[in-house]
Each structure stands twice: as structure tokens, then as C-alpha cells.
Amino acid sequence: MRFFEDIEVGSRRELGSFTFTAELIKKFAAQFDPQRFHLDEEAGRNSLFGGLAASGWHVGSVCMKLLVEDGKREAEEQAARGEEVATLGPSPGFRDLRWIKPVLAGDVISFASEIASRRSSESRPEWGILEARHTGTNQRGELVFSVLAIAFVPRRNRVA
Amino acid sequence: MLTFEDFQPGRFGTFGPRHVSREEILAFAAEFDPQPMHLDEEAAKRSMLKGLSGSGWHLGSLMMRMLFDGFIGRTASLGSPGISELRWLAPLRPGDDLTLDVDIPEARVSRSRPETGIVTFKGTIRNAAGQILCEMVSPIIVKRRMDAEEGV
Numbered sequence: 001m002r003f004f005e006d007i008e009v010g011s012r013r014e015l016g017s018f019t020f021t022a023e024l025i026k027k028f029a030a031q032f033d034p035q036r037f038h039l040d041e042e043a044g045r046n047s048l049f050g051g052l053a054a055s056g057w058h059v060g061s062v063c064m065k066l067l068v069e070d071g072k073r074e075a076e077e078q079a080a081r082g083e084e085v086a087t088l089g090p091s092p093g094f095r096d097l098r099w100i101k102p103v104l105a106g107d108v109i110s111f112a113s114e115i116a117s118r119r120s121s122e123s124r125p126e127w128g129i130l131e132a133r134h135t136g137t138n139q140r141g142e143l144v145f146s147v148l149a150i151a152f153v154p155r156r157n158r159v160a
Numbered sequence: 161m162l163t164f165e166d167f168q169p170g171r172f173g174t175f176g177p178r179h180v181s182r183e184e185i186l187a188f189a190a191e192f193d194p195q196p197m198h199l200d201e202e203a204a205k206r207s208m209l210k211g212l213s214g215s216g217w218h219l220g221s222l223m224m225r226m227l228f229d230g231f232i233g234r235t236a237s238l239g240s241p242g243i244s245e246l247r248w249l250a251p252l253r254p255g256d257d258l259t260l261d262v263d264i265p266e267a268r269v270s271r272s273r274p275e276t277g278i279v280t281f282k283g284t285i286r287n288a289a290g291q292i293l294c295e296m297v298s299p300i301i302v303k304r305r306m307d308a309e310e311g312v
Contacts, residue, residue, distance in 0.1 A: 032221040034228060035237065048238050048301075056240065057224050061192040061217040068194055088195065089208050091216055093247035099240065127208075152208065 001071050002078070003086045003156040004128030007115055013074070015066040015111040015134075020054045022105035028058040041105070049102035056099045059109070059145050063134050066111045089127055089152030097147040101138070109136045109144060116148060127152045162235040163305040164267065164277030172262040172281075175230035177288070178222060180214065182254035188218040214252035219294050222252075223283050226260040236303035238276060246296040250287075257288045265297070269304070276301050 022041070029038035033055035036043035044052035075085045103109060116131040130153050136145035189198035193215035196203030204212040252258075266280040278299050285294040 032225045034225075035232065035239075037239070053239075055221075055224070056242075057217070057221040061215075061221060064215070064217045065192045065194075090197065090213075090251075091248060093216075093245065094243075095245050097243040097246070099242050124208075 001074055001086050001088050001153070003084075004118065004130070004153045005156050007118060007130065007153065009115050009118060012112060012114040013070055015063075015070045015113055017108050017110040018062050018066060019108050020058070020062075020103050020105065022052055025052060025054045025058065025105055028061070029055050032057055044104075049104065051102070051104040054103040054105075054107075056097075059099065059103050059136060060097065060147065062109070063111050063136060063145065063147070067113065067134070070113075084156075086154045086156075089154060091149060091151045092129075094147050094149040099145060101142055101144040103136075103138070103144055107144075108139045110138075111136050111145075121152065124152070126155055128155055129153070162231060162302075164269070164279065164302045165305050166235075167264055167267050167277075167279040167302065169264050169267060172264050173230065174259060174261050175226050176259040177257040178226055178260075180222065180252065180254070180256045180258060182212075185212070185214040185218065185252070185254055188221070189215050193217055209251045211251070212254060214254075216248045216252075216294075219248065219252045219285065220246060220296070222258065223260060223285055223294065223296060226258065226285075227262070227281075227283065230260065230262065232300075235300075238301040238303065240298055240300045243296055243298040244280075246294065248294055250291050250293045252293055253287070256293075258293070259286050259288075260284070261286070270301065273301075275304055275306070277304055278302075 037047035038055045041052045078085045113132050113134045116133050118130050121127045121129050130151050132149050134147050138144050197207040198215050201212055261284040263282040270276045270278050279302050280299045283296045
């Protein structure tokens with residue numbers, strides 16, 4: 001990924017898409033969120049979701065997966081241009097996560113990320129802090145997922 | 161089944177402990193968050209977190225499972241519209257034993273769907289040393305008991 005100084009507010013990356021199959025939905029739910037509407041088609045149809053629905057934690061975790069994969073692609077592009085590649089730091093959290101519409105079995109969700117703000121870290125001068133709005137959109141163009149995520153990003157002139 | 165009326169503002173309960181193994185941390189990271197700080201001991205030592213740590217999404221998903229085992233699994237829950245805020249305050253480490261405190265800052269009847277209520281939960285996860293790893297505030301939609309009482 002890029003260094004803090006090189007990242008512009010408003011810049012956007014398409015992260016790719018992911019198909020939530022019934023099999024994957026049930027596998028995640030069995031491990032982390034075994035509510036009936038995440039495990040059983042019939043129970044899903046009878047719920048507010050109207051079908052077998054992915055756990056919201058599954059949707060968020062897949063967004064993370066595509067962010068990491070996109071970061072690897074970006075690093076390869078940077079390396080090909082001979083640029084120094086930055087390594088993403090940890091995240092102190094997120095705000096305003098919204099599960100806007102259910103993600104149902106067979107849905108293909110395309111994720112994107114847009115930089116919302118950037119500021120220096122007061123306590124860690126070698127790091128900057130980015131806020132990014134990650135979103136997920138289904139195959140009908142409906143927004144289904146949105147989160148304002150926070151992350152530490154290294155500054156170019158950090159002291160090793 | 162627990163319904164809206166069972167959730168009053170204040171401390172609701174403490175759940176766990178839940179042991180988290182190194183294998184679980186590596187398996188989740190490999191599938192959903194393959195950053196070196198979650199997968200590789202040497203890279204993790206050089207990271208800000210100074211040692212192998214679990215993905216924050218793994219910790220959040222474990223909190224969901226602890227909520228389910230604690231009470232959501234026997235609650236007339238209709239799902240959640242989102243998470244107001246989640247803070248990762250300290251890293252999840254291999255071998256951690258997690259406990260979950262659940263508080264209810266607010267519980268109110270839904271205006272748009274009066275047969276349901278919206279219960280706001282605050283979850284706090286601690287390790288065995290009592291250090292807070294994660295805090296989350298999230299509303300959950302829960303059925304009201306009036307359905308059954310009024311024979312609707």
C-alpha cells in the first residue's frame with residue numbers, strides 16, 4: 001500500500017467481488033453466528049431477511065479479505081514501478097457500520113473503499129491515521145453494507 | 161424465549177470464558193485477513209502489536225458467538241441493523257481466555273414496527289488478565305411479548 005503522505009482524501013479503489021454461496025454462509029454461521037436464519041433456508045424465508053442470509057460478521061470479514069487482497073495487488077503495482085511499498089498498520093476500530101439490506105445465498109457483492117479523512121497521530125509520530133468508507137453493493141446495484149473504518153498507516157519519513 | 165421485556169437498561173450479564181487457540185487465529189487470518197501480523201511470528205514481532213495477534217474481525221466474530229451462546233440463541237431476535245461503534249483496544253493473543261460483559265444502555269419500542277423493540281447492547285471483551293480487548297455498541301431488534309399475550 002501507499003504511504004500516508006501519498007494517500008488523497010476522496011481517492012477510491014474497487015476491491016473486487018465475492019459470491020456468498022449457501023455453503024459458505026452456513027459454514028461461517030455454524031462457527032460464529034448460528035442463528036437459524038443464517039443456517040436454514042426455510043427459517044431464512046420466514047425471517048425479516050426473506051431468505052438464507054449471511055451473518056453480518058461474515059459480510060464484514062469478507063470485506064476485510066478483499067481489502068487485504070487489494071492491498072497485495074497495489075503492492076505489486078508499486079513494486080513494478082520501483083516504488084517503496086508501505087505495510088498497513090493495525091486498526092483501532094470502526095464506526096457507523098450498517099447492514100443495509102440482507103446478503104442472501106447466491107448474491108454477488110462488490111466492495112469498494114474511499115478515503116474519508118486523514119490526520120497525524122499525536123501519540124505515534126511515525127504513523128498517520130486514515131478513515132475510509134468501505135461499501136458493499138449487490139448484483140442489482142443496491143447498497144447492502146457500509147462501514148467507516150479507521151487504520152494506522154506508516155509515514156514515509158518514519159524513523160526505523 | 162427471551163423477548164424485549166427481558167432486556168432492561170443496566171448490566172445484563174457476564175459470559176464465557178471462551179478459549180482461543182493459535183490454530184483458530186491462524187485459520188481465520190488465512191481465510192479472511194491474511195496480513196503478516198496475523199500469520200507470521202517474525203513479521204508480527206516487528207509490527208506495532210509486537211507479537212502474533214488475531215484479526216479484529218475474528219475477535220468481533222467470537223464476540224458474536226459468545227453473545228449467541230450467552231443469550232441471543234434463546235432470544236426472539238430479528239437481527240441487527242448495524243454497529244454504532246467498535247473499538248479494538250488491545251490485541252487478541254493465542255491462548256487467550258475471553259470473557260464478555262454485556263450492558264444495556266437503552267431499550268425502546270420500535271416506532272416503525274411496534275411489535276418489536278430495539279435493544280442497544282454494549283459488549284466488552286476482556287482477557288484473563290482483565291485487560292479490555294474490544295468494546296462494541298450495537299442495536300438488536302427483538303420481538304415484544306405482547307404478540308403472544310394478545311393472541312395475535
